[in-house]
Amino acid sequence: MQGSIINSTLCKTVDSPPTQNHLLGALSQTVQERLFPHMERVPMPLAKVLYESGDTLRYVYFPTDCIVSLLYVMENGASAEISVVGNEGMIGIALFMGGESTTSRAVVQSAGWAYRLLGQRLKDELDRHGELLHLMLRYSQALITQMAQTAVCNRHHNIDQQLCRWLLLSLDRLEGNHLVMTQELIANMLGVRREGVTEAAGRLHKLQVIDYCRGHITVLNRPKLEQLCCECYAVVKTETDRLLPYKRPPL
Amino acid sequence: MQGSIINSTLCKTVDSPPTQNHLLGALSQTVQERLFPHMERVPMPLAKVLYESGDTLRYVYFPTDCIVSLLYVMENGASAEISVVGNEGMIGIALFMGGESTTSRAVVQSAGWAYRLLGQRLKDELDRHGELLHLMLRYSQALITQMAQTAVCNRHHNIDQQLCRWLLLSLDRLEGNHLVMTQELIANMLGVRREGVTEAAGRLHKLQVIDYCRGHITVLNRPKLEQLCCECYAVVKTETDRLLPYKRPPL
DNA sequence: CGCAGTATGTGCGTTAGCGCACATACTGCA
DNA sequence: TGCAGTATGTGCGCTAACGCACATACTGCG
Numbered sequence: 079m080q081g082s083i084i085n086s087t088l089c090k091t092v093d094s095p096p097t098q099n100h101l102l103g104a105l106s107q108t109v110q111e112r113l114f115p116h117m118e119r120v121p122m123p124l125a126k127v128l129y130e131s132g133d134t135l136r137y138v139y140f141p142t143d144c145i146v147s148l149l150y151v152m153e154n155g156a157s158a159e160i161s162v163v164g165n166e167g168m169i170g171i172a173l174f175m176g177g178e179s180t181t182s183r184a185v186v187q188s189a190g191w192a193y194r195l196l197g198q199r200l201k202d203e204l205d206r207h208g209e210l211l212h213l214m215l216r217y218s219q220a221l222i223t224q225m226a227q228t229a230v231c232n233r234h235h236n237i238d239q240q241l242c243r244w245l246l247l248s249l250d251r252l253e254g255n256h257l258v259m260t261q262e263l264i265a266n267m268l269g270v271r272r273e274g275v276t277e278a279a280g281r282l283h284k285l286q287v288i289d290y291c292r293g294h295i296t297v298l299n300r301p302k303l304e305q306l307c308c309e310c311y312a313v314v315k316t317e318t319d320r321l322l323p324y325k326r327p328p329l
Numbered sequence: 330m331q332g333s334i335i336n337s338t339l340c341k342t343v344d345s346p347p348t349q350n351h352l353l354g355a356l357s358q359t360v361q362e363r364l365f366p367h368m369e370r371v372p373m374p375l376a377k378v379l380y381e382s383g384d385t386l387r388y389v390y391f392p393t394d395c396i397v398s399l400l401y402v403m404e405n406g407a408s409a410e411i412s413v414v415g416n417e418g419m420i421g422i423a424l425f426m427g428g429e430s431t432t433s434r435a436v437v438q439s440a441g442w443a444y445r446l447l448g449q450r451l452k453d454e455l456d457r458h459g460e461l462l463h464l465m466l467r468y469s470q471a472l473i474t475q476m477a478q479t480a481v482c483n484r485h486h487n488i489d490q491q492l493c494r495w496l497l498l499s500l501d502r503l504e505g506n507h508l509v510m511t512q513e514l515i516a517n518m519l520g521v522r523r524e525g526v527t528e529a530a531g532r533l534h535k536l537q538v539i540d541y542c543r544g545h546i547t548v549l550n551r552p553k554l555e556q557l558c559c560e561c562y563a564v565v566k567t568e569t570d571r572l573l574p575y576k577r578p579p580l
Numbered sequence: 581c582g583c584a585g586t587a588t589g590t591g592c593g594t595t596a597g598c599g600c601a602c603a604t605a606c607t608g609c610a
Numbered sequence: 611t612g613c614a615g616t617a618t619g620t621g622c623g624c625t626a627a628c629g630c631a632c633a634t635a636c637t638g639c640g
Contacts, residue, residue: 150481153560158484160477175470176463177572181564182477212427219426222473226411226433229480230401233409233520236626260587269484271628276588292587292636309404313432321428487596511617522598527618543606543617 096193098142100166100324117193128184137194138170144190145251148182158269161224164251173197220318231310241278242307260293347444349393351417351575368444379435388445389421395441396502399433409520412475415502424448471569482561492529493558506548
């Protein structure tokens with residue numbers, strides 16, 4: 079199941095090492111050597127549900143090149159994204175927080191790969207209460223900031239601004255300037271009408287900020303996108319960078 | 330500075346023990362005995378700001394009978410409440426999360442008292458990595474749930490429902506069925522217009538669910554209030570109870 | 581090729597909440 | 611007692627977003 083050089087021509091991303099995940103990459107060699115043998119590289123196909131609201135989590139996931147959305151699904155089926163996780167973070171903080179489950183659902187929003195680790199293995203490592211715990215706590219705070227800002231943005235900003243925020247957050251977690259995502263899906267994430275996204279996207283297109291067609295979006299002018307965005311993106315970005323300064327691992 | 334029997338006639342709440350805070354009360358006697366000598370009982374007057382966005386936190390606060398709001402203040406001055414903390418929790422999770430500061434502001438929303446602990450003392454205790462850490466982590470998860478639900482509620486529910494949610498969350502953190510709070514203040518918390526709150530409150534009044542007058546609100550019919558509320562309150566309440574089952578400490 | 585399924589565009593009436601202006605009413609203090 | 615400050619009530623035009631209906635357009639497959 080592990081990728082190989084042979085199929086690297088088929089798969090856009092060459093078999094990615096665990097260190098492509100920023101959290102895993104930030105660990106000392108000692109901890110990496112202790113942990114990595116227990117980790118399994120798994121495909122993350124679009125729309126895969128990692129866990130449902132209330133599920134007892136078995137694994138934590140460390141994305142290398144995919145994006146996962148945490149979203150809450152209401153009783154009437156409507157949904158709203160709480161936060162986004164890419165290779166800067168992990169899915170399953172409830173496992174070390176102690177709750178073992180959450181009220182949200184985790185869905186793959188952009189296909190790719192991740193490394194997963196059995197919950198118990200994670201806890202074993204945490205019981206040594208060293209750097210992994212502290213790293214995860216800092217990440218949790220970044221995630222909390224993102225959630226808080228989502229709440230603020232939902233209250234105060236219009237669809238155009240929110241779409242900008244969403245695009246920027248997604249873009250930061252991908253290589254390149256292209257993302258695969260229908261307007262319908264974006265609407266579910268933002269918790270708004272599909273038509274609302276169509277109109278907002280149309281305006282961004284008119285401003286030559288993005289290009290899109292049937293589930294493919296290309297950002298043409300990122301500075302302009304940031305300029306059109308509300309402050310929420312910058313708040314989250316700044317705080318995440320502060321909490322988790324990322325140093326690209328040596329190749 | 331510690332309260333005494335003598336002034337208990339002046340202060341509505343009799344000098345409250347640390348264990349009136351659920352987190353502190355949940356600790357084993359060993360940890361309590363180690364920690365409590367370092368804690369200081371401090372008054373929490375209305376509108377006191379415990380920390381501003383970006384401030385380096387010096388203390389963590391454990392409310393015994395006050396309510397503190399975490400809110401984000403936007404560049405233009407508008408605000409939105411991210412979550413509420415009463416005697417079920419603590420203020421300053423950023424201290425053990427590792428960030429030392431947050432992007433939000435903490436303001437006393439309902440006056441009372443709290444115990445505070447110097448950040449370094451907290452960390453000393455956490456480095457023993459025992460029950461306090463695990464307790465705080467579970468609490469953090471409850472707080473995260475509240476933030477997530479705030480985001481959802483801001484997106485999907487109308488002012489009436491949000492007012493119900495807010496009243497219920499506040500009520501759970503107070504004795505009795507009465508709270509001191511102007512509509513102006515509530516509007517700031519919910520991030521809506523003051524007039525919007527006036528109208529929503531008027532409707533609740535007409536339904537005989539609440540009574541209010543110049544900064545004093547009394548809940549007359551709590552079951553009805555819960556019925557009028559969106560699911561968000563129940564989600565937060567249920568999850569908090571699950572994560573932190575509260576056992577009233579022996580007197 | 582033709583058709584079904586999917587993605588996007590558009591129009592239209594409705595509504596919740598906003599911004600603003602102003603009225604009213606209560607409260608504490610000089 | 612009167613006044614200033616504060617809290618609440620109300621009306622009105624405006625806008626963003628909604629719900630719905632339907633048009634259009636692209637894409638893959640038999």
